[in-house]
Amino acid sequence: PAQRYRMVVHHVETTGDARCRLQWKVPGTTTFANIPQANQFTHTQAATYSYSAGNLVVTPTGGHSFSVGNSVQLAFSSGVLFTPGATNTYNNSYTITAVNGTSTFTVAVAGFTIPVTGAKTTAGSPTIAVPSIAGLAVGMAVTGTGLPAGELITAIAPGLISVTTGTGVTAQASTTLTAALPATGTPTGNGFVLSNSGSSTTGLYNLCYANTGFTGSPGRVGVDAAVTTGNNGLWYSGTPDVSLLQPDTFSVRWSGQVQPQFSEDYTFVVQSDDGCILKINGQVQTLVPAPSTSVGGSANAIYNSTTGEVVFNYSTLAVAPGTFLLGETVRVDPTSGNLSHAPSTAPTYTYDGATGLAVIDYSNLVVGASGGTVIPGSFAVDEVIELDPTSGSLNALSTVAYRITAVSGNTFTVNFGTGVYASGTGNITVADTRNAVITKLYATGTYSYNNGTGLAVVNYSTLANVPPGSFPVNSTIELVPLSGNL
Numbered sequence: 001p002a003q004r005y006r007m008v009v010h011h012v013e014t015t016g017d018a019r020c021r022l023q024w025k026v027p028g029t030t031t032f033a034n035i036p037q038a039n040q041f042t043h044t045q046a047a048t049y050s051y052s053a054g055n056l057v058v059t060p061t062g063g064h065s066f067s068v069g070n071s072v073q074l075a076f077s078s079g080v081l082f083t084p085g086a087t088n089t090y091n092n093s094y095t096i097t098a099v100n101g102t103s104t105f106t107v108a109v110a111g112f113t114i115p116v117t118g119a120k121t122t123a124g125s126p127t128i129a130v131p132s133i134a135g136l137a138v139g140m141a142v143t144g145t146g147l148p149a150g151e152l153i154t155a156i157a158p159g160l161i162s163v164t165t166g167t168g169v170t171a172q173a174s175t176t177l178t179a180a181l182p183a184t185g186t187p188t189g190n191g192f193v194l195s196n197s198g199s200s201t202t203g204l205y206n207l208c209y210a211n212t213g214f215t216g217s218p219g220r221v222g223v224d225a226a227v228t229t230g231n232n233g234l235w236y237s238g239t240p241d242v243s244l245l246q247p248d249t250f251s252v253r254w255s256g257q258v259q260p261q262f263s264e265d266y267t268f269v270v271q272s273d274d275g276c277i278l279k280i281n282g283q284v285q286t287l288v289p290a291p292s293t294s295v296g297g298s299a300n301a302i303y304n305s306t307t308g309e310v311v312f313n314y315s316t317l318a319v320a321p322g323t324f325l326l327g328e329t330v331r332v333d334p335t336s337g338n339l340s341h342a343p344s345t346a347p348t349y350t351y352d353g354a355t356g357l358a359v360i361d362y363s364n365l366v367v368g369a370s371g372g373t374v375i376p377g378s379f380a381v382d383e384v385i386e387l388d389p390t391s392g393s394l395n396a397l398s399t400v401a402y403r404i405t406a407v408s409g410n411t412f413t414v415n416f417g418t419g420v421y422a423s424g425t426g427n428i429t430v431a432d433t434r435n436a437v438i439t440k441l442y443a444t445g446t447y448s449y450n451n452g453t454g455l456a457v458v459n460y461s462t463l464a465n466v467p468p469g470s471f472p473v474n475s476t477i478e479l480v481p482l483s484g485n486l
Contacts, residue, residue, distance in 0.1 A: 004041060004197075004257040007204075008279040011252045011272055012212050018235040020252065021271040021329070022278070027264040031327035031439065037225045041257040042205045044075075044192040044223060051080055052186045055097075056109045060193050063102040070096045072107065072193060075207075077221040079137065079189015080181055081109070084244055085210045086135025088112045089217035111181035114140075116161075119177045121146040126166040128177070129159060134210070135217060136161060136179055139187035144177035146170045152182060192221070197257070204256040208240050214251045219244035224254065238400040243417065271329055302480070303339055305375070310339070310436070313482050315444060333433045337373075344370035346427040351394055356418040358394070360387070362430055363410045379404055379412045386433060387414065392426020399431060442480055449486055456486070 011020040023032040046061040058074065066072060075091040076082045083089065094107035114136065120129040130136075133156050140153045142161070148168030155162040163169075192205065201223060208220035220241045239245035240252060258280075260266050270276045270287060278285045300313045310332075334340040343364045351358040365374040379385065381404055388399040394416060402414035445460040458479065461468075471477060 004259045006043075006279075006281050007040075007256060007258045008277075009204075009252075009254045009270065010214070010277040010279075011254075012275045013235075013239075013248060013250050013252075014212055014274050015248050017237065017273050018239065018247065018250075019271065019273045020276055022254075023269050023271070023327075025267040025269070025327060027262055027266065031437065032267075032269050032329075033327075035258060037202045039259050039261065040202055040204055041259065042199050042201045042203055042223050043196055043256060044194055044199060044201060044205045045196045046201070046223075047074075047191050047193050048188065049076070049079065049081070049191055050186045050188045051109065051181065053183060054108060054111070054181075056081075056094075056107050057104050058107065058191075058193070059104045064099075064105060064193070065102065066096050066099060066105050068096055068099055072096055072105070073195050074107070074191055075194060075221050076189060076191035078191075080139040080187045081189055081191070082137055082221065083114065083135040083217040084219035085132075086112075086114055086217040091207075091217070091221070109181070114179040116142070116144075116177040116179060119144070119146075119172070119175050121169055121172045121175060123171040124166045124169060126154070126163045126169065128161050128163065130161055130177075131159070133158065133161065139182060139185070140179045141182040142177050142179045145175045146172035147177065152185075153179065192223075199257075204254040206240075206255075207253045208245055209251045209253075210245050210249065212249060212251050214253060219250075235401070269327075300482075301334070301337065301339070303337065305338075309439070311442070311480050313444075328438050329435050330438060331433065332436050339432060340373065341365060341430060341432040342371045342373075346390065347430050348425060349389060349392070349394065349428045350425050351392070351416060351421065351423055353393075353418060353421055353423040356415050357405070357413055358416050359411050359413050360428060360430065361411050365430060366410055376410050377407070379407055381405065381407055384435075385412075385414070386431035388429040388431065390427045390429055393422045393424030394426060394428075396421075399429070440478070442478075444482070447479075447481065447484070447486070449484070451485075 009020065009022055022035060024035050025032050045064075048059045050057050071093055072095075073093050081090040090109065094109070096105045097108055098106040100106075116130050116132075116136070118131045136153060136156055138153050138156060142151050142153055142163060143149070146169060147163065148165075151163040151165070153161050154164055194205070203223045203225045206220070206222055206224050207214075207218040209215065210219040237247055239247055239250055268278060268280075268285070270278050276287070278287060302311045304310075312332075345364045347360060347362045347364050349358045349360050362374065362379070363369065364372065366372045366376045367374065383404045384401050385404060386399050386401050389395055389397050397416070402416070404412045404414055406413040445458055445462060447456045447458045449456040460471075
């Protein structure tokens with residue numbers, strides 16, 4: 001394999017659908033494809049930690065080779081040092097103060113406080129209503145009017161925190177509390193040692209921020225298989241993590257190393273909505289906008305259910321011939337024909353709030369049902385499908401893409417997440433809108449057909465950049481008649 005190249009992708013989402021997909025075109029191929037996880041490496045080493053009174057003992061997976069006085073870059077993904085949404089962050093550079101062989105090392109951590117304004121306490125209750133849980137973590141100490149000494153945060157939910165005990169809590173309609181690292185105990189968590197260029201961990205390190213400026217403490221820290229992980233880089237009206245990030249107000253930074261398979265030229269493409277930056281070896285790459293973005297109007301489609309291919313004639317669209325690129329991803333919305341979903345009765349779902357799993361019954365979509373056009377068993381595990389619950393306990397959800405985790409008969413299963421919605425049933429829209437990769441391109445010419453001889457004369461004189469004599473005798477060419485008796 002060729003050498004590794006440092007790679008960073010910045011993505012900002014401010015309005016509308018959210019997506020960010022990084023792909024490459026391998027030498028000798030004509031289409032863009034997701035970069036295999038085996039060709040991407042993080043610059044991280046997973047680690048666990050324990051905190052005690054200003055000192056942090058870090059245990060990197062696989063050991064370490066640091067010495068006292070070395071500088072080390074750390075980031076945290078859980079525990080008291082993971083403070084999503086806080087103005088400050090513990091993801092920082094630290095100086096090693098002690099080592100224990102090659103197993104652990106120690107650094108000093110200077111804590112910061114997180115104000116919790118407008119909190120409401122109830123006499124004798126450990127549950128506290130708070131306007132925001134930004135920056136809070138289970139295990140933090142919390143103090144303020146209405147609370148006895150020694151309280152720790154034991155649980156966090158939207159708009160609520162729980163503390164160690166309700167004994168001694170007094171009623172306060174609105175009070176300001178202060179959360180900080182605990183003075184006692186040894187809370188633990190997970191994180192990463194950064195700047196490890198020789199990492200064998202495949203994937204990309206990511207930081208997701210609950211703002212559009214990559215500032216403060218990230219709402220999500222981890223390693224993804226790729227920029228396209230989980231849902232092929234398409235979040236639509238959602239976010240990379242709906243429990244931590246709000247739509248239209250987040251930014252994401254992926255970083256790592258990419259290792260080409262061969263020492264040849266590779267072409268990268270970033271399909272992003274809204275904005276993105278690609279850096280390779282620290283250099284911002286010039287991204288050339290694809291010729292096609294969003295076009296109005298409609299195109300005719302011919303669908304082959306045997307091959308799964310759809311041929312689109314876009315001559316009626318307000319775009320120039322040759323606008324679309326081989327390997328480009330386009331968004332398709334069938335409005336008629338057998339690719340369009342228009343059942344008389346909506347599909348249904350059964351949702352389990354404990355597991356987060358929803359079983360979608362699409363029997364009303366299959367051929368034979370009124371308005372049904374789908375062949376039974378059409379959906380597959382790992383397929384990404386857009387769903388919109390229209391009644392029942394999940395009615396508040398809008399159209400979002402989900403990955404199918406299981407299939408059985410005329411049902412498939414997706415994960416809507418836990419802890420927010422109650423178990424229940426309802427109707428659901430299975431969208432026919434989808435993203436598709438262009439696998440072939442056709443130019444438009446004319447033909448004259450003789451049914452007596454079976455011969456067709458094709459006139460390609462109107463094709464741009466195709467000189468006369470381009471097609472020799474005995475060459476094979478794929479043709480799709482779009483009008484006439486063929």
